[in-house]
Amino acid sequence: MEPVLHGVQALQSPLAGSVVTLGAFDGVHRGHQTLIRVAADAARDRKVPAIGFTFHPHPAKVLAPHRAPPLLMALSERTQTMLGYGLDAVVVQPFDAAFAEVSADAFVADYLVAPLQPQQVVVGFNFAYGKGRAGNLEHLRACGQRWGFEVHVVEPVQQGEVVCSSTAIRRHLEAGDISAAEQLMGRCHALTGVVVKGDQRGRTLGFPTANVASEAELLPKVGVYATRVQIEGEQAWRPSVSNIGRRPTFDGAHVTVEVHLLDFEQDLYGKRLRVQLVHRLRDEQRFDGLPAIQAQLTRDVASARARLAS
8 A cells, every 4th residue: 555645546445444534634733643643553453554534635725715724734744744653644635626515424435434444533623524514523423333433532632721723833833933833733843845046145145045945835934043954865954044034135025945054065956855943043134235144144053053052
């Protein structure tokens, strides 16, 4: 079985049994991790695969595009992170207008029971499914009695008094509160993307940067961050300082992600990077002339080194 299946139809034959956890999983935060851990533990006990079942695009983009949230992670990042927390495979169900019309009964029968033969289904306290979100926990439990699977409901997971949710994480990132987002995610937030050609001003300043085309829809509040970078094909995380913003000194029109790797001089064009946000150092600002920029960048590098070493 492939680790990532694009729709249940990608299965060559129905499974002999499984434990399935369902959800959007955007951000794969502590609440999502609990779902995955419960499913993985139950699957090991039963000696069947642990399967994550998620949707792409996000259902809100089809049902209410004007209210759809900007996603924290690209699909590839989401599935790999889910697998990393203990799943054997992730089913990515295409969500389109036709799928939105599938009834709650048909979803369970045709998308869960027939292909995956679940022995247990693990869901969050607020999970709903099927046309008009008609499928609720009561309906799912009734389906379990009919088709022979257990239903395990995971209650809200909190950090302090805050419930872990993708919405709360978005709010923290938009405010630049990286630490609060990290608490809810259980790890540093990361941006992933390929290095593309920029205007190469950083090189003339003595601080060459990699211009990362972020795959996530949501970028944190503009500013300068102490970061770590993982280069495609490497295991190590390299220290870096990153600017997320419009570069007001140069009248930039678009928000960009520029990463300066410390003590590193190799060409990164075309490489895929993961940029882990460790600490927000300062707001983005406009400077009067190149010497002022260079002086501030020197201070930023020193601050980033100190933060990353602590």
